[in-house]
Amino acid sequence: MKVKRLRVTKDGLDLVADAARISGVPTMHDSREIVEFITFNDYSSALEHIYFTFDIAEISVALSRELLEHRIASHTARSTRYMEEKGFDYYIPEKLERSAKEEAAEVYRDAMISANESYAKLRELGIAREEARYVLPMALHTRYVVTMNVRSLINFFMLRLCVRASPEMRALAMRMYKICLAEYPGIFSKIWCRGYTLGVCPENEVRPSDCPFKNILVTKQELKYVFEGQAKRIIEKELEQLTEVV
Numbered sequence: 001m002k003v004k005r006l007r008v009t010k011d012g013l014d015l016v017a018d019a020a021r022i023s024g025v026p027t028m029h030d031s032r033e034i035v036e037f038i039t040f041n042d043y044s045s046a047l048e049h050i051y052f053t054f055d056i057a058e059i060s061v062a063l064s065r066e067l068l069e070h071r072i073a074s075h076t077a078r079s080t081r082y083m084e085e086k087g088f089d090y091y092i093p094e095k096l097e098r099s100a101k102e103e104a105a106e107v108y109r110d111a112m113i114s115a116n117e118s119y120a121k122l123r124e125l126g127i128a129r130e131e132a133r134y135v136l137p138m139a140l141h142t143r144y145v146v147t148m149n150v151r152s153l154i155n156f157f158m159l160r161l162c163v164r165a166s167p168e169m170r171a172l173a174m175r176m177y178k179i180c181l182a183e184y185p186g187i188f189s190k191i192w193c194r195g196y197t198l199g200v201c202p203e204n205e206v207r208p209s210d211c212p213f214k215n216i217l218v219t220k221q222e223l224k225y226v227f228e229g230q231a232k233r234i235i236e237k238e239l240e241q242l243t244e245v246v
């Protein structure tokens with residue numbers, strides 16, 4: 001997997017701070033302070049003014065489909081209609097690569113060789129790329145260009161840096177995160193998975209045993225258990241006072 005930063009909004013801290021200042025932020029705060037406050041308190045719409053564009057190579061088609069689920073982004077994927085895929089490279093899951101079960105690794109490799117041969121044969125028989133491509137596997141390497149604003153990137157990192165994300169997706173998110181952190185440390189140092197960012201993990205009972213924060217972060221369920229009864233009574237009281245709605 002290769003991830004490169006193609007573009008980033010320059011002077012993004014000033015841009016976001018200037019946008020916030022139109023609503024009267026006290027003048028003694030500089031751009032860095034304003035943006036850090038906006039990030040930590042989740043007043044995130046102003047962060048939409050900063051964009052990153054990434055060039056992502058050597059990822060699987062399966063991963064590119066997961067990436068496309070992030071709708072608040074601009075996506076461009078390599079075309080299997082217009083590009084030749086003869087002799088394609090492919091993703092090998094790390095666990096399979098390191099697998100003690102040699103047979104499993106062999107089955108996987110054979111499937112890739114077979115798909116490669118079938119694709120090449122269909123092309124030799126004069127079958128168009130757009131038809132031959134249906135024998136290509138999800139592991140096929142593809143190239144992807146994605147542009148996301150910082151608000152959407154924060155949402156992406158919160159979901160995809162979690163250990164519940166697929167290993168290939170998490171590997172991609174880590175690489176994108178390092179690029180973002182280097183560019184805007186004041187913003188991204190406050191961000192990691194949802195648990196770290198929010199201070200409480202919403203994964204609840206499905207939080208996996210290999211979560212590195214398991215012993216130091218409470219789940220949403222555990223936290224709600226403490227205050228929910230009392231909070232429910234407050235909400236009921238507020239609703240009771242709203243007498244004009246029947």
Ligand SMILES: Cc1cc2nc3c(=O)[nH]c(=O)nc-3n(C[C@H](O)[C@H](O)[C@H](O)COP(=O)(O)OP(=O)(O)OC[C@H]3O[C@@H](n4cnc5c(N)ncnc54)[C@H](O)[C@@H]3O)c2cc1C
Binds near residue numbers: 155164165
């Ligand atoms: C561990 C994990 C497992 C997953 N498993 C599956 C799965 O089994 N099947 C599957 O289909 N997907 C799965 N997903 C993908 C997931 O459901 C989301 O589609 C994906 O993570 C994109 O998140 P998003 O909607 O927050 O991002 P974006 O699409 O970028 O949206 C960003 C935010 O904009 C808002 N938004 C966007 N569109 C709408 C809308 N139409 N209406 C209201 N608000 C909107 C929401 O607040 C959203 O959080 C999984 C994701 C993770 C992290």
